[in-house]
Amino acid sequence: MYNNQFSCYSYYNQSDFSLFNIRYSDTEQKFAGFSGVVTRIEDFYAIQDDASAGCYKLMALENIDMGQVNFVISPGTYFVDHQMIEVGDEITGFYDANAPAILIYPPQYPAIVIAKNSVYRNVTVDYFNNQLVSSDGNLKLNIAPSTKLILTNDQPFNRYPGKRNLIVVYGPTTKSIPAQTSPYKIIVLC
Template structure:
């Protein structure tokens, strides 16, 4: 009647003893995933029948070489890097919360957090960077220069140290070290 192979105690857990249950740790360790591709369609996306949000949300369809077709829901909170307007035919990268629940449909559909128009000379990373400005996967280290612009999503200056935060990083060349190091052109702090 009962499966005694696996022990579980769903009722009580001392959260202080298990940091992976700590809500603050989870908030800081948000994981971002990215999909790059060509924009094939942009259309209005209606959330309700009341009409109050009509035109405020868009559905952006991408054709990715890696994962096939993907849809992004663009909201008023979606940040477009450098505030660039995206059109059908543009190469873009969309970033979304990898820990958020997703509806099981084909093609997959994600709420976009950041959209970056791909360029030849700039790369964009969206990730949590620790107090030494190393990304959560350990593949990128940021070296801040006096010329590095550090701003908020509303383009206002950010006057604190950007470590231990979720960041949008616009950068160019990197070293071939592990982790790769770069001096970013711009850092946008996601507060």
């Protein structure tokens, strides 16, 4: 007779903590986003270490149609326009859809990018190919002379942004397929 026992490990132990130190390279990555109202922000203790105390936050979002999601905010999470987020703000959190996730409710993901929602701008995070078309083929970027091209540390990016993971801040789009836009700002995830 076989004993069908499975060993279980704590998801956030120190050896698995590399999940929050995600490295972005020139490879295609699948991003997903969740929009909602921030209902709670609290400290998150990823490791029991005094040096990391207060450096990680747990941000709960509520969406009427899709329920609740928790985002783990790390020091590496990029906040678009470096805006402060408070309870009651409408935001969109982007995460790596291919990364492993713990099976709990509400779902909990390490946030890569957080953007405060606005009626005057759109934000998307995606892999853009050599022709600056998003991985789903729905958005094409046309770089204008006024488009700011920067890194996450606000330093200029002086190369062609194709074949990279990008944060794109843009306004109106055409009604073509794919929709086209001249972004206000492109932030390159290196």
